[in-house]
Amino acid sequence: MNRTTRPLLRLGLALSCLGGTLSAQTKPFQRALVLTGGGFKFMYEFGVYDALVDRGWKPDVIITTCGAAVVGAVIHGVPDRTERLALLQSPAMLEAFRAFKLKRGGFRDIERLVRKLSRYQTGWQTNSDVVPDIFSLTFFDDDTIPLPFWQKSFADRGPEDPHIVVVGATAAFSPDEVETPRKGRKLYQESYFTDPEVARLIEGFKSPIGQAYPNSAVSVDTRVYTDLSVGDAASISIRDPFLMKPLRHGDEYFTGGIIDLYPLELARHLASEIVMTFNSGMVDFSARDRRDAGVQHERPAADDNRAERGPLGGRDRNQVAGFLARSQIEARLPQAL
Secondary structure, three states: OOOOHHHHHHHHHHHHHHHHHHHHHOOOEEEEEEEOOOOOHHHHHHHHHHHHHHOOOOOOEEEEEOOHHHHHHHHHHOOOHHHHHHHHOOHHHHHHHHOEEEOOOOHHHHHHHHHHHHHHHHHHHOOOOEOOOOOOOOOEEEOOOOOOOOOOEOOOOOOOOOEEEEEEEEEOOOHHHOOOEOOOOOOEEEEEEOOHHHHHHHOOOOOHHHHHOOOOOEOOOOEEEOOOEHHHHHHHHOOOOOOEOOEEEOOEEEEOHHHOOOOHHHHHHHEEEEEEOOOOOOOOOOHHHHHHHOOOOOOOOOOOHHHOOOOOOOOOHHHHHHHHHHHHHHHHHHHHO
């Protein structure tokens, strides 16, 4: 390295550090932890949070979706690690899970659901789809969750405790409208449940799913709520369509966080440093999966019908989850790191 190159290198390094500092200052928070959904494997995410805290990387905000919303609710409700571990091993936690009861699921129930989904599938393929019945075609009912902190508000947090954001979806239709022609209307709005401080920061944030798939049933506009408890928001986020009926709050109906299983854009909007969990069942970067999903290293083109079919942007519940997970990760992870 000659005398001319060395000062230029030093200047470049200085500008890089300055740019990183300025970039970090533009974000409301330094650190965001994204706890992703997909099945009942989310319990390990309690350990992820504790391990990050042990390593000096305590998040300023935790963004949760689908099953992981339960993790966020428990961390928010029981900030002390020792007490939280005791709760997870207690009969009270078991009773909380037992609040979700399988009420239907016999042969006739499954046959009815398969027939309906087949008809919805045909409609999605022929652009003659109807508003799906996500209200009566469900298997699980739920009772009141018997945990004392379940009704704790998002704003009820200590100064050192992380903010919580829960991802869900607002249904833009009522039970009276099911089976009527959709005619291209948007049926779902990606929704965020959080405290007033974070709500101000994400008001007007556009849905990454709605933007990526403009012909799907997901709107570009999002909703932000601060009036529900963390527990009620978690109950919303875990409601997979056709498994659990939407939760009604006032005149609105809410369904699950499956609308966005990997909310990376929201994390990047809020924080400079991001850690995100992955569900191995949803993450497979094999060439076959990329070919089947129409994904390589970016989201599919907006006119790719493979990405547009289905009430939430895919062909059925499993393909929605798998396709969105793979496409979101491959398109968004490099930008988020």
